[in-house]
Amino acid sequence: MLRVMTSRNFLTIDDFDIRGKTILLRVDMNSPMDTQGHILDDMRIKSHIATLKDLESAKVVLLAHQSRPGKKDFTTMKPHAHLLSRYLGKQVTYVDDIFGTFAKTHIASMEDGDVIMLENVRFYSEESLERTPAEQANTYMVKKLAPFVDIFLNDAFAVAHRSHLSVVGFTEVLPSGAGRVMEKELVSLDRGVKGGERPSIFVLGGAKVDDSLRVTENVLTSGGADRVLLTGVVANVALAASGVNIGKVNMDFIKSQGYENQIEKARGLLAKFKDRIGLPKDVALNDNRERVEVHISELNSDSLPINDIGLETIVDYTNEIQNSKTVVLNGPAGVSEIEDFALGTHEIIKAAIKSDFSIIGGGHISVEVAHLGLEHRFSHISTGGGACIDYLAGEKLPGVESLKAAYIKYQEAKKL
Template identity: 45%
Template sequence: MSDLPFLTMDDVEFGDLRVLLRVDINSPVDPTTGKILDDTRMRESLATINELRDAMVIILAHQSRPGKDDFVPLEEHAKLLSSLLQRSVDYVDDLFGSKALDAIKKMEAGDILMLENTRFYAEEIALAGKPPDVQAGTHIVRKLSHACDVYVNDAFAAAHRSQPTLTGFAHVMPSVAGRLMEREVRNLNRFLRSDEKPVIAVLGGAKVEDSIAVAENLLKRGVVDKVLTTGVVAILFLHAAGYDIGAPNREFISREIEKCDMYVEKAKDMIKKYEEKIEMPMDVVMNVNGYRKALTIDKFPATHPIFDIGLDTIAHYSNIIESAGKVILNGPAGVFELPNFSLGTVEIFNAVARCEGFTVAGGGHTVALLRQLGIGNNIDHISTGGGALITYLSGKTMPVIEALAEARKKYTSGGYKSQV
């Protein structure tokens, strides 16, 4: 049996069972053509689907949310998945009505069926955040749980949400984690719990709220030895440390960070408590009419917007990263989209790729840039989770993992009407 909190695919003989598989293949879609622009998440689901080769696989997935241009049916997803698998993937524009149930009933061993976008079903959105017993009472859970034998959740990127198709099924039918879910949790647990030292968190980008939540948890639990701040996170911490970041940068963080004053106070408190563990840039690069202008922090105020970290900081941070036992990387070091201000991001990312310790990376921009630089394969674990990764590293509740853990208890005590 699994050493994880939940059961995995190793714990079930799937054979020719009807397997209800929840994946997260939410992908960028061209609103004009309807074509999927990036198949990364779809590729991540292939291992689980291929392992279920002899079963009848019924796929549940969502795409975007109501009101968005890319809130579309899953027909194109089914076509692309079929191409990636080199196997037929049928699609039905229904979730739990007679059309879907008839299609499930007619399946044979080895068939794959993709149901409609789960968020076309109002309760998938309306009941978000409700406990699993409430989710289990929905029509979709009641109908599909009777039509299938076992539920597999492989949607790590949505594991921080509680919705009918994410947490409801585990309440009423045998439920296990898919291979992607298992891999994500194993690798993140290794980062959080294993002995490899020193442990470094490189936190950048513009989502200051997320970075502070992660840093707070990792520092409080004694997980990390150093937090290296870059990007907007570094600007906020420099401000909190009493450096005069200059009017353009004060205005920027006040405008871009909701409840900015609260996060400045949090950063002050963290600097006070963990002064030796929090690293801030010793020099920065300003954007002066599109050109780089370096400035050491002892020469502040910064008269122009800060767009990157400076050369001394790059060298210092790179040395720390390359000698680390474990590193987590989340967020770029500057405005990397502009070639003149991408140096810090590129050099820090390359340092993480060179690190011989255990490396983890996550976040949309981070993952895309690692692949663009051709160094993604040098990172031990690239997480598919955005919000889910942040939630896990922040020590907050992960409803899907909790639901799967409860399912393990229920299964091992014979608590389901139908055991597989």
């Protein structure tokens, strides 16, 4: 069953003879839904089509979740199965059970090519407990389902940073590998974070200052990036750290978001990495929704809200980006929901597609990429969210580490 063709440190679909086998496939189909239970954005559902197409000769059992307990959209997987049926052009059977007799009977009666969707795994209270793979392997879900399947594939990169039952538990007891989404995420992000072709540039923005500074520290320390260009709120924090008076209203916003303590962190990174971190030369202030360009030397305590990088910075950043070989973007450069302050974000996006290898790390900037209709011009757009940020920051993701452990285990078994 196991062929071990890969040169990577995890197995993929290509390493298994999947014909006639029963595959337990963990997917991420968590989608925004309206109050009537209609799915509003099917991007994550569609993302797994390539994996499912490559498993057409097998019997596929889908494990997935929708939202979490307490949320209004915490509901069944029935709408997801319905949409997936349409995209696959064949019936995806929704099973109102996870590991009980009803679910096991359906799995046992499957024929090659069949696809079933089990119920929302988060309906089972133990699913969301953070435990080690060995502990998760000892749960009822694993003990009940594992005997009915041959191979476990994890295609849910977006939850790979969670040591949840359905993410890591089955890797302890079944031959395990990555689906196409997981495989592409890891290969693409590795090329970005470990340094692909040079020069390699990261452009970090948005409002999650702590995440951006973690990524900055990791990629500059590891050598994964030659330069990091800062935009958005994280740029304001770094400007304040460099001694610029960004204005009371902007400082108050930083404090309101709980990021005042990140100024000292930014100061340390600027001292350590110096000109490897790029800061805005000018910014765009919001004067009653009108864009006002101001050089950072003109900022003072009474300055208006900074809502974008300025024109001079846009020119400098875009020139550097389009002349780079590898570019990773994460987070918008400004308040891109307001048209006049979307300029920096949009120009950076347009510059990035001119590089040889371009990655969208996630966040609101992916919405702007879609708004511009440029999704297909990027080498990779991550669906990972928090998992992507953690990976770029050098954190070990439990879902990925469990696949690596499974690879080692079955490599050792092959030698016996």
